[in-house]
Amino acid sequence: MNKSVKRDVLIVSFALFSMFFGAGNVIFPPYLGLTSGSDFLLSALGFIITGAGLPILGIIAIAKSGTFDNFANRVFNRFPLILGTCIMIAIGPLLAIPKTAALTYEIGIKTLFPNSNSYIAIIIFFLVTLFFSLNSSNVIDKLGAILTPLLLISLIILIVNGIVNPLGVPKDLKIEGAFSMGFVNGYQTMDALASIMFAMIIIKSISQKGYKGEKLRNITSVTGFFAGLGLALIYFGLLYIGACASASVSPDISKSDMVIYIAEQTMGDIGKFILAMIISFACLTTAIGLTTTAGEYFETITKGKLKYKFTVVFTCIFSACMAYLGVDKIVAFSAPILSALYPTSIILIVLNVFSIKNKYIYKASCLPVLIYGILTSILPKAISEQINSIYPMFTDAFGWLPLAIVGGVVGYIVSLKNVRVAE
Template sequence: MNIKFKDIIVVGFALFAMFFGAGNLIFPPYLGVLSGPQWFIAFITFLFADGGLALLGVIALTKVDGNMDALFSRAGKTIGVAIGIAMILCIGPFVAIPRTAATTYEIGILPTVGSGFNPILFSIIFFVIVLVLTIKPSKVIDIVGAVLTPTLLVCLAILIVKGVVQPLGQIQDKVLIEGVAARGISEGYQTMDAMAACIFAGIVINSIKAKGYKDASMIKATIYAGFVAVVGLAFVYGGLAYLGATVNTQFGLDAERTKLIVSITEQILGGPGKIILAIIVALACLTTAIGLSSACGNYFEEISKGKLKYAHVVIVVCIFSAIISNFGVDQIINIAFPILLAIYPAVIVYIILGLFNNKIHNDNLFVFGVWSALVIGIISSIAGLKMFEGASWANSINGVFAALPGAKIGFYWIVPVAIFILIGKFIPSKKNHVA
């Protein structure tokens, strides 16, 4: 089947919008402020750790027809389901989805309407919209990719192009941090879009299939759509990082990311800037909430073998997220964040090995790699908790991990895990994987 350009653009736009949440909006300008004349280096490394890892995640999932459970089960059914559920819940209704509504209210509503708009009423309206646009899974990609994303990109383009044509200031020879490239990677790593890729890939692949693509054409179309998404992210990240660099004499290391983007928007666009920023944030958060809610529905329907219906899961997710968005979201994030840090290395190992899924017949590469990454991630996460700050054992563990190659950019686990994967290669598994 011939691949249609329109299909690739629509699906690629949708994937871009699912990745591009409020966090992705506020990270790049801050990197620009910190890096100044080296903003391009910071942007490239940020893009690699964010969009690059996300694209690898999408490609890895095409090897298993978008079935995350099929890939994750190669390290063992129990650990695969456990990591999958933890990842879905943390990036879904426990943190990311309710955060979309809270962020939209704080950055989009409060500066334009004021505190007179009841936050509870707003969360209800927000998640009713999410529910309506998510309840039919086959329509999710078309709604997001054909309608919402173009509007989001137009608003972002207005801000970026005007800021480039009429910069707010000259980029000074002032770099506020050491290791600009490392900082870009660590910031991109912390967006955790690699996890989101594992979740979103299934939605994208199902949408590609619904358009009539099969087998090789389906894989190609999915990968092409992934590249479209990364190109979109590159345009936005590069533009926002440049805008941040033009005001790096106005802000310092202690600049608040949300206030920074609000200030930049107001300086570039004047009074209407608040409204345009509100639209940008609302669309970015809405598209992310739609994608994550749909992914939650797909995942739980799949692992329950249809006992949990997609529509029912989506309804529960939206109701739960609406409640959480009004009650202690920051506290929940503080609880969930260590869980994310604990499982993220294992997820990246799944992605890296998943790229060669059809070539790896010995499941022990997955078993040894994923288990070692998970154990190391859990130990590091526990040692980094505030409650153990100053404890001698925690300091010792943190010191060991800090001395490992890649520690400065958050990849302290790479060398130990690589060693365990190598060990697994030489231990035959009881059951060989058949491609």
């Protein structure tokens, strides 16, 4: 790698990290460490697999596929449009972007200025987001060169202080299923869904630097790896700090209050300021990345009918309105939507990473899991419990996995029969 390539990889990796790393990535790991205690290593492993590993694979999957259409069209021709639009709306103006603004106010700004006005704070947040997003051609360089170093410095200060001045010794809480608890909590970052959408803007940014073909795919995969490695290291540090507090802090504390408590206990009053910096930069970089991706996506699928700048402006306005609902309402609203979208996206990522081309495997594994995900998210609790008595894993976070495996095997068998018939 020559110097210019290394520089491009570094800047894009920083930018991708910042696009992934939102406030949710700050508040979930410490609380998971708190509730895991001395078993935090297992929880950290599970969380890192889904919170960092899957996003890496998502970037690699799109890099190998070339386009989102190639990534998903083996299920059926219109499936990329349906799935992509649902994911983009979910991680865009409906859920993720509003949550970044709400968290910036509730944890970042309100911590420092208790009497601040939420309306004014959210409007300013989206004006800044709009400023960075309107010129998509160099937004990646802006994120990588300006905002990400500030975010990383703030995170490193918090983590180093938490390690040097630990809040205690991780307590043995005698919990069961620490790994699965961490694995499922990793879903909450939404980064696996974001990765397959972010990859499009990352590929475009890298191609604008003059890289084509195999080199373009390789550099995209490398940036995904380094961004994921950065996520994994930060997650581990935050989890460890939370685990150290398990002997002195009640698990009834809220996730947001847990982060504030860590900042205050490890660094005193200045901790509030550093935490506000972390939350603000984490949310802002993620909001910019998501807004830019939404603009690119909807301009592409409408073949230019929805202009990039119009979509970006609309996304900011709609997201601002949703942000006024507050974090708790947005999170509650998002849970069933994520349950429906996540499993199918994971299957597509895995199949594409391993370059599986068999369309029957895609159909037989993805469609039943998608139906399963929708059912688990919309059915009343009483009906879900009845189904669970027949299929004991129905209400389990991994209940979709047997369906995917069996479906893939059935799809492969069907493909063999069709080949024989054709012969």
